[in-house]
Amino acid sequence: MKHERIERAAAAPGEQTLVQRSLGGHAAIGLLAGALLYIIALSGTLIVIHERWQRWEQPGVPEMQAIAPAALAEAFAAKLAADAGQPRSTHLYARLPTEALPRTTVTSDHGAMAVDAAGRPVEEEAGGWTEFVIGLHEYLHLPSTVGLILGGALGVMLTALAVTGVVAHPRIVRDAFRLRARGNRQLAQADWHNRLGVWTLPFTLALALTGAFIGLGSLNGTILAKAYHGGDLMKVYGTIFGREGATDFRPAALPDVARAMAEMQRRFPGVRPTYVTIHDPGTVGQHVQILADVPRRLIYGETFNFDAAGRFHGRVGLSDGPLGQQFAASTYKLHFGSFGGLPVELAYMACGLALCVVTATGMSLWLQKRRRKGLAAPRLEGFWTAVVWGTPLVLVALLWWRWAAGAAVPLGGGFWSAMAVLTLVAMLAPRLADPRRMRQVLAASLAVTALGHAATAGGLGAALDAGLLLAAAALFLADQPARA
Numbered sequence: 001m002k003h004e005r006i007e008r009a010a011a012a013p014g015e016q017t018l019v020q021r022s023l024g025g026h027a028a029i030g031l032l033a034g035a036l037l038y039i040i041a042l043s044g045t046l047i048v049i050h051e052r053w054q055r056w057e058q059p060g061v062p063e064m065q066a067i068a069p070a071a072l073a074e075a076f077a078a079k080l081a082a083d084a085g086q087p088r089s090t091h092l093y094a095r096l097p098t099e100a101l102p103r104t105t106v107t108s109d110h111g112a113m114a115v116d117a118a119g120r121p122v123e124e125e126a127g128g129w130t131e132f133v134i135g136l137h138e139y140l141h142l143p144s145t146v147g148l149i150l151g152g153a154l155g156v157m158l159t160a161l162a163v164t165g166v167v168a169h170p171r172i173v174r175d176a177f178r179l180r181a182r183g184n185r186q187l188a189q190a191d192w193h194n195r196l197g198v199w200t201l202p203f204t205l206a207l208a209l210t211g212a213f214i215g216l217g218s219l220n221g222t223i224l225a226k227a228y229h230g231g232d233l234m235k236v237y238g239t240i241f242g243r244e245g246a247t248d249f250r251p252a253a254l255p256d257v258a259r260a261m262a263e264m265q266r267r268f269p270g271v272r273p274t275y276v277t278i279h280d281p282g283t284v285g286q287h288v289q290i291l292a293d294v295p296r297r298l299i300y301g302e303t304f305n306f307d308a309a310g311r312f313h314g315r316v317g318l319s320d321g322p323l324g325q326q327f328a329a330s331t332y333k334l335h336f337g338s339f340g341g342l343p344v345e346l347a348y349m350a351c352g353l354a355l356c357v358v359t360a361t362g363m364s365l366w367l368q369k370r371r372r373k374g375l376a377a378p379r380l381e382g383f384w385t386a387v388v389w390g391t392p393l394v395l396v397a398l399l400w401w402r403w404a405a406g407a408a409v410p411l412g413g414g415f416w417s418a419m420a421v422l423t424l425v426a427m428l429a430p431r432l433a434d435p436r437r438m439r440q441v442l443a444a445s446l447a448v449t450a451l452g453h454a455a456t457a458g459g460l461g462a463a464l465d466a467g468l469l470l471a472a473a474a475l476f477l478a479d480q481p482a483r484a
Contacts, residue, residue: 152215259310
């Protein structure tokens with residue numbers, strides 16, 4: 001039957017054109033999905049160390065190992081005073097010092113500012129590029145719910161690709177350590193694709209499943225809210241992550257955060273507070289929540305509730321509640337690699353880079369296979385080259401743009417605009433999409449970024465500068481001819 005369809009298509013030029021166009025459209029959709037998966041994998045690899053990037057991006061902020069409760073209360077008061085004349089903020093947040101980011105930042109609905117150890121404002125937070133990369137991974141800078149759902153769907157797709165890739169190649173596990181890195185370029189590429197896919201399979205499945213859970217959870221939450229709570233999404237999330245208190249918007253002094261922090265230290269000395277949130281600050285109905293990291297637990301933290309007078313009112317239950325609640329709270333650290341410190345972060349980054357290679361080579365091998373069958377698609381090949389090497393180039397260019405134009409520059413729109421232009425040019429003029437040339441430009445841009453930062457940051461972030469230089473050297477050496 002298959003041969004009959006081919007013969008009929010060959011006998012009817014008009015029908016053949018329609019079939020070819022349909023196949024081309026099918027291929028383009030597959031490449032688009034692969035491109036989004038690659039962008040999520042690359043941005044996810046970067047944000048494993050997002051706190052270290054934020055420190056690297058804004059090196060001049062005062063640092064501290066901890067902040068005193070009284071100083072934290074001063075910081076909240078200073079932020080509220082700085083927002084005078086603005087609409088009332090619904091929340092005030094304080095991010096407390098951690099090992100990866102030893103600084104304190106207070107955030108309202110009108111922006112964030114860094115404070116010193118005494119709680120005095122120092123400067124506006126300027127981690128715009130880091131926040132942009134986080135948003136790119138989490139929701140692709142689309143409307144948040146749409147982006148989260150799309151990310152979850154891509155997690156499902158990645159799970160299917162990983163499982164079917166192993167099932168479709170019975171020898172893939174047996175040949176896990178057989179690597180033909182030299183010689184035939186296509187064989188080497190196929191071996192790297194298969195071997196890295198096997199070596200990182202547990203990691204890939206963990207990331208894909210938790211990503212699907214987090215992303216599609218927003219869809220499930222919306223459905224449950226409409227079915228049982230009149231569309232109130234907060235009632236659904238409140239069951240797991242804690243409910244908001246009753247509101248009373250009559251004016252009042254800020255809550256006694258210092259007492260709440262002191263009470264926290266007295267009652268729970270074994271946990272480390274990481275975030276402090278004031279709900280409805282400056283009103284009678286305000287209350288305080290303290291999120292704390294719980295040792296030897298995979299949950300992202302436990303939330304402790306305090307009233308405006310600083311009295312303890314119980315915990316949400318993320319650490320000791322129902323198993324489903326604990327499971328939901330454990331997916332975030334597992335997905336982002338934010339447990340175990342630097343060794344785990346490095347392992348996640350290595351596996352993330354491997355996933356980028358698997359994604360990139362998978363599509364490249366498929367395009368090469370089409371070419372061998374006489375179905376060459378130079379425009380699609382140009383598109384894929386622009387995605388693989390253009391994405392990191394655009395990320396570096398946006399970092400330079402942020403340094404030149406300031407933290408408020410809109411990087412999300414800039415990214416998609418630049419990628420649209422780059423891929424369009426690559427499709428219209430495939431010869432311009434030279435992967436070797438793009439790798440050389442990327443290597444040079446990484447080296448310039450590292451050296452420029454090292455010259456101006458006073459030694460802060462030297463490890464990341466060294467990492468960028470190593471990446472530049474690896475890209476440069478990858479294009480050097482092998483010696484006999």
